[in-house]
Amino acid sequence: MRISTLAYSIKQGIKNIFRNRFFSLASIGTIAACIFLLGIFYSIVTNFTHIVEQAEDQVSVTVFFNEGITQEQIDAIGADIRAQKAVGEVSFTSAEEAWEQFKADYFAKNPELAEGFSSNPLAKSASYTVQVKDVEKQSELVAHIEGLDGVRQVNYSARTANTLSDVGRLAGYISVAIIAVLLGVGIFLISNTIVVGISVRKEEINIMKYIGATDFFVRAPFVVEGLLIGLVGATIPLVAIYYLYSEIISYVMKQFSGLTNIVSFLPVGTIFQVLLPLGLGVGAGIGLVGSIMSIRKHLKV
Amino acid sequence: MIELRDVSKSYQQGAPAINHINLKIEKGEFVFIVGNSGSGKSTMIKLLMKELDPTAGKIVINGQDLSTLKRRRIPKLRRMIGVVFQDFRLLKDRSVYDNIAFAEKVVGASSRTIRRRVPQMLNLVGLSEKYRSFPKELSGGEQQRVAIARALVNNPSILLADEPTGNLDPKNSWEIMKLLEEVNRRGTTVLVVTHNREIVDAMQKRVVTMNKGIIVSDEQKGGHYYADKYVSL
Ligand SMILES: Nc1ncnc2c1ncn2[C@@H]1O[C@H](COP(=O)(O)OP(=O)(O)O)[C@@H](O)[C@H]1O
Ligand SMILES: [Mg+2]
Numbered sequence: 001m002r003i004s005t006l007a008y009s010i011k012q013g014i015k016n017i018f019r020n021r022f023f024s025l026a027s028i029g030t031i032a033a034c035i036f037l038l039g040i041f042y043s044i045v046t047n048f049t050h051i052v053e054q055a056e057d058q059v060s061v062t063v064f065f066n067e068g069i070t071q072e073q074i075d076a077i078g079a080d081i082r083a084q085k086a087v088g089e090v091s092f093t094s095a096e097e098a099w100e101q102f103k104a105d106y107f108a109k110n111p112e113l114a115e116g117f118s119s120n121p122l123a124k125s126a127s128y129t130v131q132v133k134d135v136e137k138q139s140e141l142v143a144h145i146e147g148l149d150g151v152r153q154v155n156y157s158a159r160t161a162n163t164l165s166d167v168g169r170l171a172g173y174i175s176v177a178i179i180a181v182l183l184g185v186g187i188f189l190i191s192n193t194i195v196v197g198i199s200v201r202k203e204e205i206n207i208m209k210y211i212g213a214t215d216f217f218v219r220a221p222f223v224v225e226g227l228l229i230g231l232v233g234a235t236i237p238l239v240a241i242y243y244l245y246s247e248i249i250s251y252v253m254k255q256f257s258g259l260t261n262i263v264s265f266l267p268v269g270t271i272f273q274v275l276l277p278l279g280l281g282v283g284a285g286i287g288l289v290g291s292i293m294s295i296r297k298h299l300k301v
Numbered sequence: 302m303i304e305l306r307d308v309s310k311s312y313q314q315g316a317p318a319i320n321h322i323n324l325k326i327e328k329g330e331f332v333f334i335v336g337n338s339g340s341g342k343s344t345m346i347k348l349l350m351k352e353l354d355p356t357a358g359k360i361v362i363n364g365q366d367l368s369t370l371k372r373r374r375i376p377k378l379r380r381m382i383g384v385v386f387q388d389f390r391l392l393k394d395r396s397v398y399d400n401i402a403f404a405e406k407v408v409g410a411s412s413r414t415i416r417r418r419v420p421q422m423l424n425l426v427g428l429s430e431k432y433r434s435f436p437k438e439l440s441g442g443e444q445q446r447v448a449i450a451r452a453l454v455n456n457p458s459i460l461l462a463d464e465p466t467g468n469l470d471p472k473n474s475w476e477i478m479k480l481l482e483e484v485n486r487r488g489t490t491v492l493v494v495t496h497n498r499e500i501v502d503a504m505q506k507r508v509v510t511m512n513k514g515i516i517v518s519d520e521q522k523g524g525h526y527y528a529d530k531y532v533s534l
Contacts, residue, residue: 004406004409004412008406210384211379211403211407211408212379212380212408213376
């Protein structure tokens with residue numbers, strides 16, 4: 001293709017957009033809304049995934065034993081737990097270690113206070129600390145361990161983990177649904193915009209055909225038009241999200257204030273590594289699909 | 302060279318618009334096509350441009366059989382053929398210069414070629430002074446000159462004119478015909494569909510007369526005589 005042809009197509013494409021201002025704006029607006037929501041939901045979902053991952057790292061189950069249990073029984077319980085799928089690292093804390101840890105945590109400044117204990121007050125506190133790899137499997141695992149012989153008590157943090165993955169999944173479903181609807185509306189509006197453009201230029205297109213314009217030459221301006229509308233529609237919300245990201249994060253923090261201490265959010269740069277190409281790609285995709293649909297239907301050269 | 306061999310064209314309903322036509326036009330000829338309304342003249346023009354395909358028969362233009370011409374290659378054919386119509390078909394939102402330049406842009410000409418060729422064409426059709434005017438500021442005759450310049454700017458070997466003087470007064474009609482004759486003198490094969498009896502009679506060119514989809518006469522240096530004869534049939 002010649003440079004002059006490319007330049008012509010781009011120039012005509014831009015002209016079409018301005019000639020057809022109302023429809024172009026409607027299309028750009030819809031696509032912008034679509035990409036904006038896509039961006040927000042992507043940010044939320046990514047952050048929740050990130051948070052859940054953090055939480056999963058933190059999710060552990062502590063297993064305490066019956067009084068008078070033998071070391072063999074403890075080893076047997078350990079072997080059983082290690083054999084479970086959702087289990088990561090398993091570490092054993094003896095009663096002595098537990099007491100040392102406790103002293104270090106609570107009597108560090110007044111070691112003389114700890115001297116008052118003649119025997120280990122945590123004699124019954126030997127335990128396994130079990131890392132849970134998959135939060136969703138936690139309750140299952142806990143039930144299993146509770147059923148084991150010699151297990152007195154299992155401590156775990158069920159509520160946090162479940163809430164996290166539920167909210168994450170819900171946000172995912174809502175985002176997919178709304179984005180799908182907006183995607184459809186965006187394609188519909190673009191293809192209408194292009195149809196209007198084609199009908200306005202019917203006469204010119206006819207002349208072009210009998211002068212000997214190639215299909216490509218006749219169609220390219222409309223593809224450019226769709227592409228540009230898509231890209232402009234994507235750029236506006238991406239720029240907005242880039243600057244609003246921290247605001248949105250603080251809004252989310254307020255809505256889920258319980259999480260503030262447990263979690264950290266991803267930096268905007270990390271989000272945009274994916275969101276920028278994704279947003280521009282979706283915008284360009286809507287534009288291309290919309291314009292090609294109309295061209296196929298109304299521009300049989 | 303243009304050759305139609307036993308060509309027929311029927312539309313969905315009604316009698317065939319073109320009915321087993323044989324016609325051969327050599328390179329460099331000037332040919333009038335006459336015949337009353339509905340006799341198939343415009344249909345023939347459309348067949349030559351492959352805007353329509355014949356229902357039977359074979360059309361060969363400059364050695365190219367149109368029936369085997371791929372759709373993708375149609376633009377190439379049309380670049381060998383310039384065409385003008387009764388209603389000029391200029392772009393109203395563009396100046397004379399831009400209307401002619403448009404035809405060059407469409408075929409991907411460089412801006413240098415465009416800057417060289419457009420003034421040549423304006424000079425040929427005698428509109429050098431009016432290159433900045435818009436179509437609505439021109440007379441019918443001037444508009445048709447612009448259309449002719451646009452049709453010729455890419456140097457086609459054939460010029461088809463479908464009733465080019467149909468909307469013009471006798472004086473302007475004569476000027477347009479003289480222009481077409483000049484174009485032909487410079488080597489372009491010219492085919493003119495017309496109703497203008499005086500001009501056809503006066504110019505003494507080859508005249509092909511059509512009626513109801515068939516060629517009823519084909520006269521070198523002919524007059525309009527046969528057309529009348531068959532109109533009354
Ligand atoms: N698009 C069309 N669909 C159906 N019939 C047509 C069409 N175009 C022309 N015809 C018919 O074909 C015949 C020839 O028409 P045309 O080639 O336009 O004749 P001319 O140009 O000599 O007046 C006429 O009977 C006309 O009604
Ligand atoms: Mg006609």
